[in-house]
Amino acid sequence: MTDIPSVPAPRSAPGPYGPCVLLKHGEVFLKGRNRHRFTERLHDNLRVALRGVGGSTWIKIAQHVTVLGGQVPPDTLAERARRVIGFASVEPAVRVPSDLDAITEAAVEALGDTRHGTTFAVRSKRRDKQFPLSSSQVDGYVGARVLEQVPGLRVDLTQPEVTLAVEIDRKETYLSWRRLPGLGGLPVGCSGRALVLLSGGYDSPVAAHRAMRRGLACDFVHFNGAPYTNPSSVYKAYALARELNRYQPAGTLHVIALGKAQKQLAVAGAGRLQVVAQRRLMVRTACALAARTGAQALVTGDSLGQVASQTLANLAAVDEAAALPVLRPLIGWEKQEIIDEARFLGTAGISVLPDEDCCSLLAPPRVSTRARLPELRSVEKRLDLDEVVETLLDSAQVLRPGAEEEVPATGGRCAAPS
Known part of the structure; x- marks a missing residue:
């Protein structure tokens, strides 16, 4: 040289x-x-x-x-x-x-x-x-x-x-x-705001993170089976939301006790449609909550065909009850891909913890894989859905996981160098 x-x-x-x-x-x-x-x-x-x-x-x-x-x-x-x-x-x-x-x-x-x-x-x-x-x-x-x-x-x-x-x-x-x-993607918040239906499993936290990477700022709603289940799923949802808030300005977690409404659906004769009817009620409630919080879409962790309630017919039946777009970032993912991503994000260790999932509460031995809208509507007509949704929202608990970690250190600043 x-x-x-x-x-x-x-x-x-x-x-x-x-x-x-x-x-x-x-x-x-x-x-x-x-x-x-x-x-x-x-x-x-x-x-x-x-x-x-x-x-x-x-x-x-x-x-x-x-x-x-x-x-x-x-x-x-x-x-x-x-x-x-x-x-x-x-x-x-x-x-x-x-x-x-x-x-x-x-x-x-x-x-x-x-x-x-x-x-x-x-x-x-x-x-x-x-x-x-x-x-x-x-x-x-x-x-x-x-x-x-x-x-x-x-x-x-x-x-x-x-x-x-x-x-x-x-x-x-x-x-x-x-x-x-780095994580790549678009800056969180540049695409609007979404409300994530956050369970305690692997799927919904990964879906939330994928939505963030497309520029969506995310709030969370968790449905638990109270008063018929213990609060373990709420603890998991809080821990998951706190972990996800590491990747965005802290979003809010809304906890809604769905147990009594689930029992109402069972009494109304939902039968094999119970799980899909519950999902429709969750989506209706989430849309009403989104109207209050300014969210423009819902995000779920659904993966096509992963479980009986996530067949194409059942997903379409759930979407029909939604007043907002329902985004499913994981629709084509395999379970192992989701688990691997959860490990990368740091949510997998939380998701494996035991809890009482509200989706299994009052679930029938066999779930319908092809729910028909006329049958679902017939069950829902036996309830005053507007009143049920309002009752659920009025009793919602609002939490801010990770917000305590946003307090600036004394003397901290963020400016251009001189």
Whole structure:
């Protein structure tokens, strides 16, 4: 590799320099003229995720990249940022002036502790096209200096074990050598608000997270079998909602005791239609609740054919009772796929805990797989559904799982660096 002379010192650059985190934008990058709205929402959600982090932080906006730093260890910042939906990758980095000597010194320091025999490559990107050297020239110069000053390293431009990314901006340059996957998707809240029918199983929490990744801010409603069941399912729903609220500004959990209404359906002669009739009542009640909370759609964890109540005919019968769109993010997923996703999200350990599920309360030995609307309507006519729904909503319990974790630490702030 040929030597390349140092370039002049850069124009004055903002400080402080040092450790930071690069957050690469996901689908926001593809947006057109309204991209700024998505970016603003993304940064609002990032500020929420940073509350209580234990020190002051700053956010800087670059081209398709957000830079995060402050008086907090980069690994802690990276952990918080990885919860924010909308970032494609999270990269702990170091921020230095856009000067070739400073870049080289940072590169040597970054790779100085690398074990003997490790292969590496330098990959540079110039956002500032006025920088005197081309990207390939920067790669060659920095790589040569690293080889000289860090014994035991080897260059591999095809499949390096460590890739040192150098991103050169007008006033500062960012070097990163670790790339952590982000959650991707659209920023939570940019697509509207939804109400998730949250049970205690694997499916509905995963469906909620999938809805969040499409930009929906989620509140939750949990139906339990009280007064005929114990409160174990409520504890699980609270724990699940708290876990899901790690990925969004905290949504509200509404707990509705459905037991007496379920008994009314049984007395009205629901029989084999009991489960589908219960689901229709849940959807009616959730739609009425959504009208009060401003939600524009319902989200469920249904997967086609997974259980008897989730056949195409039964799902259509449930939808007929809904005044809002019913979104089913998992409609084509297999059970093992759902379980694997739940493990990734951290909800699987909660979902396996024992509880008394309201869906099994008063369920018949055999559930109808092809519920007919005339038969369902005949059962429902024996009840005053409007009054039943109002009674259920009036007795609802409102909780804010995870809201206690949003209190900012003393002296914490979130602003652009000076």
